[in-house]
Amino acid sequence: MVSFAQDLKKAIRGRLNKLTPENYDKISKNILEMEVDTEERLSAIVQIFFDKAVDEPIYAPKYAELCKLMFEKEVPSASGTGKASFRKLLLDRCQATFEKEKKDEEEIVSKQKALEEADTEEKKKELQMELNERISKTKRIMLGNIRFIGELFKLRMLSIKIMNFCISKLLKSRDEEQLECLCKLISTIGKTYEEEYDAKYQRAVAESKSSGKQPHMQLTKLDVYLDEMKKLSQSEDLSSRIKFMLMDVLDLKQNRWVPRREGEKPKTIDEIRGELEKERLEKELLSLEEDIIKQPQMGYPSQRRDGGRDDERKKS
Structure with missing residues (x-):
């Protein structure tokens, strides 16, 4: 039996699949008007936003904005006591993201071991394909999640303390996949991190003047x-x-976090229509070329050498 939460997930996914910069306000309003009055339904929405942000990274800022709109949302807890908040469910999902990475790494190691122990070329080929697919999927999810976490921080839904933890964890690993995530995260949050750190430092200095103590920061400067x-x-x-x-991130910092080349952005409806029209015309042109090729070749009279009919007359 399909639950209401499953119906809700289907309805929200259907709307988000149509999301463009022009209709964002309409779709977000529509989602906010949906009946979300249980922890199961609220948790389902958090999952959808994360999944969509991973599948469509260029829309991550928009999905973060949707989270911001629902950030203060509270519903009765499934346990029957107290409230379940969107804020808490979002934080739990971010934490689960980092914990899941360890399980993914263990699964990859297990597949690598199975590949080494394979006794036939056919089995090795099969396991190698599975391993490559798993590594590719894990990397895509990691990069998508880390960017989305960065977008949530930029809208002040996650604290600088959490970002401090994420950066430190990624930097310590020395694993190339983790370092790629680090570059993605700092490219996303660098400007906001520095602004928030400076603001906290100024407050700490002001407090130290009144207390007579040295300013104390529990955060690491970027x-x-x-x-x-x-x-x-x-x-x-x-x-x-x-x-x-790594050098690109350092260059971005030198340029005051302004990218030297504009990143990919969500397409507008007009851009999508233009691409569809271009694709239609290309298909028509290809079909026309195929029809021309399929037509039988028409025969042409061969040209006579040495003057043709005039020469024949001379012979007669």
Whole structure:
């Protein structure tokens, strides 16, 4: 039997599949008007926003905005006592994202071991394909989640303390996949992180003046992490691809977090229509070319040499 929560998920996904910059306000209003009065339904929405942000990274900022609209939403807890909040469910999902990475790594290691122990070429080929697919999927999910977490922070739904933890964890691993996530995260949050750190530092200085104590910060300045990334960019143990990514982040910082080239953005309805029209015309042209090729070749009279009919007359 299909539950109401499942029906709700289907309805929300259907609307989000039609999301464009022009209809964002209409669709977000429509979603907010839906009946979400249980923890199961509220949790389902959090899951959908994360899943969609991973599947459609260019829409991650829009899905973060939707989370902001629902951030204060509360419903009766499934336990029967107290309230379940969108805020808490969102934080739990972010934490679960990092915990799941460990399980994914263990699964990949297990598949690698099975590949090494395979006794036939056919089995090795099959396991290698499975391993490649798993690694590709894990990487896509990791990068999508980390960008979405960054977008949530930019809208002040996650604290700078959480970002501090995420950066530190990713930087310590020295794993290339983790370092790629680190580059994605800092590229996303760098400007906001520095602004929030500076604001907290100014408050700490003001408090220290009134108390007579030295300002105390439990956060790490972003420059400390960037210095470590600069050292890594010169490491011989990392691939050129990752070293270039690290240098791109450092370059972004030097340019005051303004990208030198504009990133991919969600397409407008007019752009989508234009692409569809272009695709239609290309198909028509291809079909026309195929029809021409299929037509039988028409025969032409062969040209006579040495003057043709005039020569024949001379012979007669």
